[in-house]
Amino acid sequence: MMRSIAGNHVVLLAIVASLVTGAASAMDRPNIVLVMADDQGWGDMAYAGHPHLKTPNFDQAAAEGVRFDRFYAAAPVCSPTRGSVMTGRHPNRYGVFKWGYPLRPQEVTVAELLRESGYRTSHFGKWHLGSVRNGSPVSPGAQGFDHWLSAPNFYDNDPILSLGGKAVQLQGESSIVTAAAAIDWMREQAAGDDPFLAVVWFGSPHAPHRAVDEDKNLYAGLPERDQHFLGEVTGMDRAFGMIRRELRELQIEKETILWYCSDNGALPGVGSSGGFRANKGKVYEGGLLVPAILEWPGTLAGQRTIQTRCNTCDILPTVLDLAGVVPQVKLPQLDGLSLKPVLADASGDSRRSQGMGFWDYTVGGISTPSDQWMGDLLRAQAAGGDLEPDGPSQKSAELPNPAWQKKRFPGHSAWIRGDWKLHRIETTPAPPRQQKGKQKAAEKQQDESVAGEPQVRWELYNLAADKEETTDVVEANAELVAELQGELSEWLESVVDSFNGEDY
Numbered sequence: 001m002m003r004s005i006a007g008n009h010v011v012l013l014a015i016v017a018s019l020v021t022g023a024a025s026a027m028d029r030p031n032i033v034l035v036m037a038d039d040q041g042w043g044d045m046a047y048a049g050h051p052h053l054k055t056p057n058f059d060q061a062a063a064e065g066v067r068f069d070r071f072y073a074a075a076p077v078c079s080p081t082r083g084s085v086m087t088g089r090h091p092n093r094y095g096v097f098k099w100g101y102p103l104r105p106q107e108v109t110v111a112e113l114l115r116e117s118g119y120r121t122s123h124f125g126k127w128h129l130g131s132v133r134n135g136s137p138v139s140p141g142a143q144g145f146d147h148w149l150s151a152p153n154f155y156d157n158d159p160i161l162s163l164g165g166k167a168v169q170l171q172g173e174s175s176i177v178t179a180a181a182a183i184d185w186m187r188e189q190a191a192g193d194d195p196f197l198a199v200v201w202f203g204s205p206h207a208p209h210r211a212v213d214e215d216k217n218l219y220a221g222l223p224e225r226d227q228h229f230l231g232e233v234t235g236m237d238r239a240f241g242m243i244r245r246e247l248r249e250l251q252i253e254k255e256t257i258l259w260y261c262s263d264n265g266a267l268p269g270v271g272s273s274g275g276f277r278a279n280k281g282k283v284y285e286g287g288l289l290v291p292a293i294l295e296w297p298g299t300l301a302g303q304r305t306i307q308t309r310c311n312t313c314d315i316l317p318t319v320l321d322l323a324g325v326v327p328q329v330k331l332p333q334l335d336g337l338s339l340k341p342v343l344a345d346a347s348g349d350s351r352r353s354q355g356m357g358f359w360d361y362t363v364g365g366i367s368t369p370s371d372q373w374m375g376d377l378l379r380a381q382a383a384g385g386d387l388e389p390d391g392p393s394q395k396s397a398e399l400p401n402p403a404w405q406k407k408r409f410p411g412h413s414a415w416i417r418g419d420w421k422l423h424r425i426e427t428t429p430a431p432p433r434q435q436k437g438k439q440k441a442a443e444k445q446q447d448e449s450v451a452g453e454p455q456v457r458w459e460l461y462n463l464a465a466d467k468e469e470t471t472d473v474v475e476a477n478a479e480l481v482a483e484l485q486g487e488l489s490e491w492l493e494s495v496v497d498s499f500n501g502e503d504y
Contacts, residue, residue, distance in 0.1 A: 029118075029119075029195040029323050029324060029325075030195065030255055030256060030257045030296065030299070030322060030323055031186075031189075031195050031196050031197075031198075031252060031255055031256040031257070032114070032119075032195075032196070032197045032198070032256070032257045032259070032319055032323065033182075033186075033197075033198045033200065033243065033247075033256060033257065033258045033259070034085065034197070034198070034199045034200070034259050034315065034319075035200045035201075035202070035240060035243065035258070035259070035260045035261075036082070036085070036126075036199075036200070036201045036202065036260070036261055036262065036263055037202050037204065037205070037236060037260075037261070037262040037263065037290075037291075038078060038126055038154050038201070038202055038203050038204060038205065038206040038262075038263055039078070039204075039205055039206045039207075039262070039263070039264065039266075039267050039271065039280060040204075040205055040233060040236070040262040040266075040271070040290065040291060041262070041265050041266020041267065041271040041272050041273050041274065041279065041280075041286070041290070041291075042265065042266065042272070042273055042274040042276060042286070042289040042290055042291055043266060043271075043272030043273055043274030043275070043276075044205070044233055044262075044266060044271055044272050044291070045058055045059070045062070045291050046058070046059050047059045047062045047063070047067075048272075048274050048291065049274070050272055052219060052222060052226070052230060053230055053233060053234070054218055054230075054234050054237070055233065055234065055237040056237065056241070057237045057238065057240050057241030057244060058237050058240060058260070058291070058293065060244075061240070061244060061258075061260065061293045061295055062293050063303065064295065064297075064302050064303060065258075065293055065294055065295035065296075065297075065300075065302045065303075066293065066294040066295070066300060066301075066302060066304060066305075066306060066343065067292075067293055067304070067305045067306065068261075068292035068293070068294070068305075068306050068308075068310055069305055069306065069307055070289065070306075070307055070308065070309045070310065071261060071289065071290055071291070071292035071310050071311070071312075072288045072289060072290070072309065072310065072311045072312070072356065072358075072416075073261075073262065073263055073264045073265065073288050073289075073290050073311075073312050074090055074091060074311055074312045074313050074335070074358070075090075075091055075264065075288075075358070075360065076264050076265060076280060076281050076282055076283060076287035076288055076360055077098055077099050077263075077264050077280065077281060077365070078099050078126075078128055078154075078206075078263045078264060079091070079096050079098065079099045079100060079101055079128045079129060079365075080092075080096045080097065080098065080099075080101075081263040081264055081312050082126075082127075082128055082129055082201070082263060083096040083103050083107075083129055084311075084312045084313045084315075084335075084336070085110070085199075085312050085315050085316070086103065086107070086109040086110055086111070086129065086143065086316070087103075087107050087108070087109060087110075087316060087332075087334075088110070088313050088314075088315070088316030088317050088334040088335065088336040089107070089313060089332060089333065089334055089335050089336070089498070090313065090335045090357060090358075090359065090495055092359050092361060092495050092498075092499060093332075093333070093335075093495050093498035093499055093503070094106070094107050094498065094499065095400075095499055096129070097361045097363050098361075098363060098364060098365035098366070099128065099153075099365035099366065099368065100128070100153075100365045100366030100367060100368040100392070101365070101366055101392065102129055102130035102131070102138045102392050102393045102396040103129040103130055103138050103143065103396065104138075104396055104397060105137045105138055105142065105143075105396060105397045106397060106501075106504045107143075107332070108331055108332065109143045109144045110144075110197070110315070110316045110319060110320070111123070111140075111143060111144030111145050111197060111199070112143065112144035113144075113316075113320060113325060113327060114144075114197045114319075114320075114323070114325065115144050115145075115146065115197075117323075117325045118194055118195070119194065119195050119196055119197050119323075120146055120147075120189050120192075120194050120195070120196040120197070121144055121145045121146050121147070121196070121197045121198075121199075122145055122146060122147040122148060122182070122185050122196070122197070122198050122199065123140040123145040123147075123148040123149075123150055123199045123201070124148070124149050124150070124178050124181050124182045124185075124198070124199065124200045124201070125149075125150065125151065125155070125161075125178040125200055125201040125202055125203060126150070126151050126153065126154055126155065126201040126202065126203045127139075127140055127148075127150040127151060127152060127153075127201070128151075128152065128153050128154075128368065129143070130142075130143075130152075130389075130392075130393045130396060131152060131389035131390050131393035131394075132148075132150045132151065132152050132162035132165070133162070133165060133377060133386070133387055133388065133389045133390075134165035134386055135388065135389055136389040136393050136394075137389075137393065137394070137396055137397065138393050138396045139162075139165070139389075141164060141165070145199070147164070147185055148162070148163075148164060149161050149162070149163050149164075149168075149178075149181050150162050151203065151370045151374065152368050152370045152373055152374070153203075153368040153369070153370035154203040154204075154206035154370060155174055155203040155370050155371070155374075156174055156203065156208070156210055156371065157172065157173050157174050157177075157210060157212065158170065158171050158172065159174055159177065159203070159374070160371070160374035160375060160377075160378050161374065162374065162377070166381060167374055167377040167378035167381055168378075169378060173212045173214075173215075173235050173239075174202070174203050174204055174235070175202045175203075175204050175232075175235050175236040175238070175239035175240075176235065176238060176239050176242070178200060178201075178202060178203075178239065179200065179239035179240070179242045179243050180242070182198050182200045182243065183242060183243065183246045185198065186198055186246065186247075186250070187246070187250065190250045190252050195255075195323070200243065202236050202239065204232040204233070204235060204236045205229055205232035205233050205236065205267070205271075207267065209225070209228035209229045209231075209232050209270075210228060210232070211227065211228045211229075211230075211231025211232050211234070211235060212231070212235060214235075215230075215231035215232070215234040215235045215238070216228060216231035217231075218230075218231065218234060219231060225270060226270065229267075229270045229271070240260065243258070244258065244295075253295075253297050254296075254297050254298035254299070256296070257294065257295070257296045257319070257322060258294070258295045258296070259292075259293075259294045259295075259315065259319075260291070260292065260293045260294075261290050261291065261292040261293075261312065262290035262291055262292075263290070263312075264280050264281075264287065264288070264290065265278070265279050265280050265282070265285075265286050265287040265288055265289060265290060266279045266280060266286060267279065267280055268280065268281075273285075273286030273287075273289070274286075274289070275467070275468065276289055276467060276468065276469075277468050277469040277470070281360075282360075282412075283358050283360050283412045283413070283414050283423065284423075284469050285421075285463070285467065285468075285469055288358065292310070294343070296322075300343055301346065304346070304348050305348055306342060306343075306348040306349075307348055307349045308339075308342045308345075308348070308349060308350050308351070308352055309352050309356065309416060310339055310342065310352070311335070311336060311356050312336075313334070313335040313336030313356075314336040314337055314338070314339050315336065316334070316336055317334060317336045317337055317338045318336070318337075318338045318339040318340060318343075320338075321338035321340045322340060332498065332503035332504070333494065333498060333503055335356075335357065337352075337353065337354060341353075351418060352418075355415055355416060355417040355487055355491070356415070356416045356417075357413070357414070357415055357488065357491040357492070357495070358413060358414045358415075358416075359409065359411060359412075359413040359414075359492065359495060360411050360412045360413070361410060361411040362410045362411040366392055368390075373390075399500065399501040400499065400500060400501075403500040404496045404499055404500055405496075406492075406493050406496050406497075408426065408454055409424070409426055409492045409496075410426050410427075410428060410454070411425075411426060412424070412425050412426075413425075413426075413488065413492060414488075415484050415487055415488035415491065416463075417484060417487065419462055419463045419464035419465075420460065420461070420462060420463070420480065420484065421460070421461045421463050421469070422458065422459070422460050422474075422481065422484040422485065422488060423457075423458065423459040423460070423461075424456060424457075424458060424485075424488060425456065425457045425458075425459070426454045426455070426456045426457075427454065427455045427457075428454060428455075429453070429455065458474050458481065458485070459472045459474055460472060460473050460474040460477055460480070460481055460484070461473065
């Protein structure tokens with residue numbers, strides 16, 4: 001069964017390769033650089049009003065380009081959001097429930113679609129969507145990237161990364177090392193005729209925080225913990241500045257879309273949500289809203305702020321639209337939409353044409369100790385051997401058996417339409433044992449289906465009047481609540497259908 005699914009995926013990509021069309025010639029198609037932070041909250045920017053942070057390069061990009069002030073991560077933790085960027089789909093559709101869950105090989109990624117239309121593709125830094133070892137069905141190389149220097153999770157200074165499956169020891173501040181590798185590759189591509197996609201995913205400012213002195217010393221006088229955290233953000237800012245400058249030195253900035261965002265909301269304790277409720281791991285605004293900046297000088301009007309609610313699921317359809325790449329086959333159901341009309345709206349306040357769904361399912365993450373795993377791989381390969389991909393990655397194509405039922409939707413889900421946000425919080429009277437893995441997650445849901453009647457709580461907030469989500473108005477808006485409940489329920493059921501494999 002799994003062989004058949006994988007074969008269908010290859011056939012689909014072959015069809016896409018033959019039918020993808022470009023709206024412009026190859027010379028006119030923009031390069032695309034997607035940069036992402038790891039655990040940077042909405043308020044972890046100087047331009048957002050942080051009282052101490054120094055982020056001159058982010059500030060300049062936000063001032064000169066398009067700044068999104070209501071940009072959502074698809075999930076409140078890392079791996080799921082990264083999956084949404086790759087697929088344009090909510091991560092629960094393919095079982096990336098929490099950190100460490102691998103992407104399904106059956107998914108069609110932005111890298112595959114762009115590569116099949118003539119782009120050169122690369123990934124640098126944190127992957128966290130599967131093993132980066134040889135033989136992994138969900139390595140960056142197996143998901144559409146020609147070149148990759150990647151880590152299975154967050155990584156620190158002097159990292160060991162996987163260069164196409166070979167462990168290599170690097171030296172330097174983690175974000176700078178990543179940016180330098182990406183720049184070397186982009187220089188090579190700029191000398192050729194093909195457009196390129198470079199995905200650059202930093203490992204900062206994920207804990208543990210270990211800023212280098214150059215960045216840490218800028219915050220002398222603050223608590224040691226803050227010096228290291230803020231220093232890591234500034235190190236990331238320096239790396240982002242390197243990329244921006246290189247595009248200009250190569251004189252390709254007008255031919256390049258540069259898009260920056262984070263993977264989830266602020267870290268509790270040390271990060272800043274910018275005044276929004278809660279933080280990483282929560283479906284309230286502080287756990288989902290992230291900084292986001294887009295630049296395409298000469299094509300997109302800059303020096304403006306967009307208040308439209310957008311999502312990391314929107315990145316894939318937007319990139320395809322802006323690049324003129326039109327797959328002529330039906331792709332799996334997307335949750336994102338092209339932001340081209342939003343970017344063309346000078347007011348910066350256009351309404352999103354469809355709602356946005358979120359669902360933080362109640363299951364634990366899967367441990368992915370990057371430093372340990374990469375060290376083990378380096379030693380094994382130095383001795384002439386190699387290591388197998390981890391178990392979840394090897395089983396990443398499996399579908400749930402038995403199939404998920406659509407009777408329960410455990411955890412915290414939400415639906416945003418316009419400025420209204422409806423929360424659905426489902427708990428179980430007798431919680432089942434904790435289990436990990438996609439198959440275990442399916443078994444867990446079946447256990448919950450007989451564990452007793454679920455307890456569901458609803459909350460409604462007007463985000464325009466109450467950005468902190470402090471005043472629940474569910475009782476005063478019965479008709480609206482009923483409408484939103486119907487939309488959310490329909491979306492949740494479609495997510496379960498996808499997870500059961502009905503999209504493939």
